[in-house]
Amino acid sequence: MPHDLSSALSGLREGRLQAAELLRMSQAAARSEACKHAFVRLFEPRPIEAPHSPLGGLAISIKDLFDVAGQPSTGGSRALSDAPPASVDSPAVARLRTAGAALIGHTNLSEFAFSGLGLNPHHGTPLNPVTQALDGLARIPGGSSSGAAVSVASGAAWAALGTDTGGSIRIPAALTGLVGFKNTARLTPAAGCIPLAPSLDTSCAITHSVRDAVLLHEILAARQVRLQTRPWSGLRLGVPRAMLEGLDTQVAQDFERSLAQLSAAGAQIEHIDPAPLRDFSALQIQGGLAACESWAWHRARLAERESDYDARVALRIKRGAGFTAADYLDLLSARRDWIAAMEQALQGFDALLSPTVARVAPELAPLRADDELFFATNLLMLRNTSVVNLLDGCALTLPCHAPGSLPTGLMLWATALRDDALLSLALQTEALLQSEREA
Incomplete structure (x- = not known):
């Protein structure tokens, strides 16, 4: 099997592979034990023989937040069990369909995307298929886009459409050894998608490789990425x-x-303490924008169907x-000031580097049983990734673990609208880490 979407597309164009057969394999994987609880509902896509289309008729999964014509969007919740089928695709889904995607199903998630762990008491929690193959333990895939990551890791989809409000694409990608790219939010459409916090939500994708991330971003953003390779010696990278x-x-x-590998290649790496980063937690009081904006969307339904x-x-x-209108406006103003201060503090760096998440995938059972452990673990998992959402920046996670060990992620990130430079750097970094891994 091809190792990523781009390889599969090459096989289709050269006549070595057939889209119908690849779709049948994806559908079989979607119904396999490895994909248990990964989907809220499966679709019945018809084979599309379009080898020269951007996505070639290959399977792409859709997070159960995005409208798909003829299907309900339920946010992984019983509270939307009465949702009618969507009359039209959301813009992001429409762009994928136009590009030749075979939409394979709506993937499971933390209910309404409100957790970085991926647990779902309504539809079950999908297990991490990558870690299970390594140590046999029932570990989480991360969230909120848990089913999205499992669909890609298990072979049910070549890429997965999801959302990232505080790390919901990057966390599960990191914990399953995949690539997750959170673009600058304004570049991709959020209409036709159940919101969590519109000020932070980003429509984006999980893929097998950085080149696949570039392809999916170009489709979702309806723009061409301008890639540029730069010598390592000309790159200045900060580590907060x-x-x-x-x-x-x-x-x-x-x-x-x-x-060490990046430094050996010639990159200039500096450990830094940006002063505005110390103020990050102050912007999360009472749950911050995620709590305030989600309350606005959910308050009427919660009053009727909290159970x-x-x-x-x-x-x-x-x-x-507990937020008043004045509190909300103050928070938006404080965020604008914080972004300006961070942009000033990070000037001169081509990108920032950090671990995507602070730990490997934890086991599911303790998180399911213990509220205190659940919330403490959730906070830790979101800590690094959520900084980028508040910054309105862009970030990509790629695997950095040794072969045979549990997946970990390296996060490259930058301020707003530096997506193309970040993707260029990610391609170089991926190639460097892979060459070191194979040496």
């Missing part, structure tokens, strides 16, 4: 020390090894009830 706290042993070792919500999600949403 605050994002290195509380790392487990493997994450720390994998990250330090990646820094149909995941109790942990309802608790987090209801934190937003």
